[in-house]
Structures are given as C-alpha cells and as structure tokens.
Amino acid sequence: MQSQFDFEASTPRALTPPGAGMNCTASECEVAAIRSSMTEEQISAERQLLTDRGMxxxxxxxxxxxxxxxGHQGCGSAFFVLDWxxxxxLARFHHLGLALPSTGELVGxxxxxxxxxxxxxxANKPQIQ
Structure with a gap:
C-alpha cells in the first residue's frame, strides 16, 4: 500500500513559498516574505522575543x-502568554509559526x-576489479 505522503518526490515547501506564481492572500505573502528573508534561527528568536514581551x-x-x-469561548484565562x-x-507570532519548516520538510x-x-x-570508494 502506497503512503498518502511521498516525501521523496515532493519539493520542500521552503523552495516553493506559498503564493509562488499565483495570487496570494496578505498572510500567505507575508509568510513567503518571512521564509525568503529569515533563517529558521532568526524566526525562532523573534518568536521568543514576542513571548518574552508577553511574559x-x-x-x-x-x-x-x-x-x-x-481563549476558550472568548473568556480567556489571562494565564496563557498569547492573552498578553x-x-x-499575535498576528506576527502566527505568521512566524507558519514560516517555520514543517516536520515533512525537515524529514525531506x-x-x-x-x-x-x-x-x-x-564516489570515493575504490573500484574492485
């Protein structure tokens, strides 16, 4: 039985940003811009900075x-950092999260x-004759 996901044949999403070659929403375009201009470490660092501000x-x-x-049903708990x-x-944090590589991309x-x-x-193995 063939798997629904063929990671070996797929192109990593990092190489084809959302909206490439087509119209994209503002969020998709922002995520594509983040992916093309920031490394994974920079994205994680900015998410941590936002978390520190909220804390x-x-x-x-x-x-x-x-x-x-x-929060749940709009009542919020005020104990979750995103409430702060x-x-x-919050929008930037979400876009940064979408710009991070998925598990499938990391596996690929x-x-x-x-x-x-x-x-x-x-290539470096000597040929046996």
Whole structure:
C-alpha cells in the first residue's frame, strides 16, 4: 500500500513559498516574505522575543493596549502568554509559526542530506576489479 505522503518526490515547501506564481492572500505573502528573508534561527528568536514581551506584561499585570480576553469561548484565562500579546504581535507570532519548516520538510531535507553523503561515499570508494 502506497503512503498518502511521498516525501521523496515532493519539493520542500521552503523552495516553493506559498503564493509562488499565483495570487496570494496578505498572510500567505507575508509568510513567503518571512521564509525568503529569515533563517529558521532568526524566526525562532523573534518568536521568543514576542513571548518574552508577553511574559513581561503578564508579570507586571500591564494590559494597556491589549484587546479583550482570548481563549476558550472568548473568556480567556489571562494565564496563557498569547492573552498578553497585542493584536499585531499575535498576528506576527502566527505568521512566524507558519514560516517555520514543517516536520515533512525537515524529514525531506534530512533524507536529501543522507542521500548526498551516501553518494559521496560511493564516489570515493575504490573500484574492485
């Protein structure tokens, strides 16, 4: 039985950003721009910075500039760091998360690296006559 997902034949999403060659929504275009301009480490660092800002607001109890509570049925718990993000920070955090590579992309990249190392090893192996 063939798997629904064929990672070996698929092109990693990082090489074909959302909206490539077609019209895209503002969110898709922003995610594509993030993917093309930032590394995975930079994306993770910016997400951590946003989280730290939200935690600082939580620690100080400063809800200035924040909208209503977010969470289950709109009641919010105020204990979840995303409840302490501004709307712009929340949107940016979401776009950064979408720009991170998926598990399938990471698996595909790992398989490509393994194939490359195997090919190098075979190329350097002396021929037996």
């Amino acid at each position: 600082h607001r939580y620690d100080t109890g400063d809800r200035t500039g924040l909208g209503g509570p977010r 993000f501004t709307d712009d920070e 990249a790992a398989r490509q690296r393994i194939r490359y190392r195997i090919a190098l090893r075979r």
